[in-house]
Amino acid sequence: MSATVEHADSSAGFLAHHFDDRAQQRQAAVIGMWAFLATEVLFFGGLFAGYSVYRFLYPEAWVEGSKHLDHVLGTINTAVLLTSSFTVVLAVRAVKRGEKDHLVRYLLTTIALASLFVVVKTYEYWVKFSHGTVPGAGFELHDLYDPSVSLNQVELFYGFYFVMTGLHAFHMVVGIVIFAVYTRLAQLGRYDENYHTPIEMIGLYWHLVDLIWVFLFPLLYLIDR
Amino acid sequence: MIDVARKERNYVDADYSVWSWFLTTDHKRVAILYLISITVFFMLGGAAAVLFRLELMTPQPDFVIPETYNKLFTLHGILMVFFYLIPSIPAVLGNFLLPLMIGAKDVAFPKLNLASWYVYMVGGVLTVAAIVFGGVDTGWTFYTPYSSTYGNSAVLLAGLGVFVVGFSSILTGINFLATIHTMRAPGLTWFRLPLFVWAHYATSLIIILGTPVVSITVLLVAVERLFGVGIFDPTLGGDPLLFQHLFWFYSHPAVYIMILPSMGVISEIIACFARKKVFGYHFIAFSSLAIALLGFLVWGHHMYVSGQSMYAGFVFSFLTMLVGVPSAIKVFNWTATLYKGQVSWTTPMMYALGFIGLFTIGGLTGLFLATLGIDVHVHDTYFVVAHFHYIMVGGASMGYLGGLHFWWPKMTGKMYPETWGRFSAIVVFVGFNLTFFPQFLLGYMGMPRRYHMYPEEFQVLNVMSTAGASIMGVGYLLPLGYLLWSLWYGKNATSNPWDARGLEWTIESPPTPHNFHEKPVVTTEVYDYDPEQPLPPPSERVVSPAESETETVQ
Numbered sequence A: 001m002s003a004t005v006e007h008a009d010s011s012a013g014f015l016a017h018h019f020d021d022r023a024q025q026r027q028a029a030v031i032g033m034w035a036f037l038a039t040e041v042l043f044f045g046g047l048f049a050g051y052s053v054y055r056f057l058y059p060e061a062w063v064e065g066s067k068h069l070d071h072v073l074g075t076i077n078t079a080v081l082l083t084s085s086f087t088v089v090l091a092v093r094a095v096k097r098g099e100k101d102h103l104v105r106y107l108l109t110t111i112a113l114a115s116l117f118v119v120v121k122t123y124e125y126w127v128k129f130s131h132g133t134v135p136g137a138g139f140e141l142h143d144l145y146d147p148s149v150s151l152n153q154v155e156l157f158y159g160f161y162f163v164m165t166g167l168h169a170f171h172m173v174v175g176i177v178i179f180a181v182y183t184r185l186a187q188l189g190r191y192d193e194n195y196h197t198p199i200e201m202i203g204l205y206w207h208l209v210d211l212i213w214v215f216l217f218p219l220l221y222l223i224d225r
Numbered sequence B: 001m002i003d004v005a006r007k008e009r010n011y012v013d014a015d016y017s018v019w020s021w022f023l024t025t026d027h028k029r030v031a032i033l034y035l036i037s038i039t040v041f042f043m044l045g046g047a048a049a050v051l052f053r054l055e056l057m058t059p060q061p062d063f064v065i066p067e068t069y070n071k072l073f074t075l076h077g078i079l080m081v082f083f084y085l086i087p088s089i090p091a092v093l094g095n096f097l098l099p100l101m102i103g104a105k106d107v108a109f110p111k112l113n114l115a116s117w118y119v120y121m122v123g124g125v126l127t128v129a130a131i132v133f134g135g136v137d138t139g140w141t142f143y144t145p146y147s148s149t150y151g152n153s154a155v156l157l158a159g160l161g162v163f164v165v166g167f168s169s170i171l172t173g174i175n176f177l178a179t180i181h182t183m184r185a186p187g188l189t190w191f192r193l194p195l196f197v198w199a200h201y202a203t204s205l206i207i208i209l210g211t212p213v214v215s216i217t218v219l220l221v222a223v224e225r226l227f228g229v230g231i232f233d234p235t236l237g238g239d240p241l242l243f244q245h246l247f248w249f250y251s252h253p254a255v256y257i258m259i260l261p262s263m264g265v266i267s268e269i270i271a272c273f274a275r276k277k278v279f280g281y282h283f284i285a286f287s288s289l290a291i292a293l294l295g296f297l298v299w300g301h302h303m304y305v306s307g308q309s310m311y312a313g314f315v316f317s318f319l320t321m322l323v324g325v326p327s328a329i330k331v332f333n334w335t336a337t338l339y340k341g342q343v344s345w346t347t348p349m350m351y352a353l354g355f356i357g358l359f360t361i362g363g364l365t366g367l368f369l370a371t372l373g374i375d376v377h378v379h380d381t382y383f384v385v386a387h388f389h390y391i392m393v394g395g396a397s398m399g400y401l402g403g404l405h406f407w408w409p410k411m412t413g414k415m416y417p418e419t420w421g422r423f424s425a426i427v428v429f430v431g432f433n434l435t436f437f438p439q440f441l442l443g444y445m446g447m448p449r450r451y452h453m454y455p456e457e458f459q460v461l462n463v464m465s466t467a468g469a470s471i472m473g474v475g476y477l478l479p480l481g482y483l484l485w486s487l488w489y490g491k492n493a494t495s496n497p498w499d500a501r502g503l504e505w506t507i508e509s510p511p512t513p514h515n516f517h518e519k520p521v522v523t524t525e526v527y528d529y530d531p532e533q534p535l536p537p538p539s540e541r542v543v544s545p546a547e548s549e550t551e552t553v554q
Ligand SMILES: [Cu+2]
Pocket: B251, B252, B298, B299, B301, B302
């Protein structure tokens, strides 16, 4: 989604052939990125709409499902992700000031935090899989808080849980890969105070991924807590 | 025309290697890649239509078995909607012309543009794979729970194909939005933009905001089939109707993804061949945006009889009627543009006039269907089929063909044979009406859509429809033949054969890889036609033999 990548002219900063100047190039990237983020919002929007419908229809099942999620790990992950958004901001600030070493360091920190999030998430999935709390044939849930709740509806909750967090995690992984590429390019001196659009763009993307989690966390982990 | 200009090779001759096409980032070449692949998918979809129209010649299922019939109409719907109608004008004409019309060297993200074509092809391959692995019989609408639970055809593959091809639209939409915002030539203010550009702007907004919703919906169906995550599964308390809501939230606006670019084409053609400034320019520009906005608020008109609340039905009915306002604004303004214009009957103009007539019929019958009571009567009948074909084939497709002829000299540097062009426009128009007008009657009499057999008394109208479809098929094959012919044997077109306004006509036909030799500066208003200055006669639309000889010598 960033501006097109071509051979960098290290002295003058990078300008693709079809743009008049770097301001135009940057503006195009910014508009393109925001349009892409709008697409992402609508993409998750379909899921949020479905979630709302069923939470309204089956409130008890949603409470039951939520209570079986590990809210401590969820909270830790929220903190980790918010911190990673902060380090991205620091990376953008660093590149704008032309501080290459700081840029690389903050990008690496971001990758570390993002990976930590994915590891914790994977652990949560693993726990659910080992207990059979996965939608599909043979869905299981033990130690119900509310024995009268319909297990089918709780299964539906877990359907949303896995699809929503799964898609979110997929976006995290994509982000990590892009961060890794940009870190390498940053080490090679690709970005400086004149040319840093890609870092800003991945920052925008990362904030959106972060923001989606800020909605997912209370909607999934904190019902009736 | 200009000596300097002649020395630079055009975008086709710039490089002959295969990879120069498959790795191109030139928006014009990407447009050609799309043109070829879209034509292939269109022919596949058309072939499916021919087969099921043959089946419908007789009341009994005697040509194909019912299951095959279901697969044929599904294939026709999926290919025509997702692989032909939605991408046709934006990805072919839009890609080729947007940068030219705004005086840019390329779209904002040329590599993304090429990527969108590859994504499109992957989606296409998945869909074709679905045919190979037994076909799909759910209808292009993939309604749950049949698609998610009970259907045992290759729904997964076809669904993935639709999911993937959606991203090619999204990439195109994002590209156009950024291009129109940031890459206009100096002096090219928003209200000097050709209406083609406005139409694509509105279309891009719909693509960006609508497509992701259908993507996630189809993904949920796939996840349901694969892993048993039953979000639309009634046995878990899931609601199949949620699918319909989400699906139509995109798929109604998708109609405007198909028709708005076509309306943009029509505005260009009508202004040129009436030799007049478009009447009510601002109204046409803003009505595109109004249609884009209203389009998102009307999806419930597909669900009047799906158990949706009656009050929701009222609101959706009212909002659907509102769409008629901006649509009518366009039709009236085009008509007013024609009034006292110097109308010439060229091929593009004949398609454009055909568009206006057919779109009007399609639009008016849309109002019938928006009315709650009538819809209950004709819901899921051939009346609906006829209505949306008037919009999509009579509208979107006529605009595409009209535009293809109008800009053919620009795209290829060759003039198409005008007589054949006019003839094919008439054949398409006649064949189209013969195919679909009887379907209004059939639907009104109660023939449901998607059935392979029907009572005896419907046969006459069905035979008419099949006969019309074969005429229309010929009408579509003709341009395929003579346009290809013109590539080798057509006369060389001048840079501006129609004496049309717009930056794309100020450069050579076909353009050089970088389009403009120097950055154009716009100082005049859009559609600055001089009514006193008639359309150039056919002999002046092509380079005279003497001129072309000196060209080859050089
Ligand atoms: Cu609709």
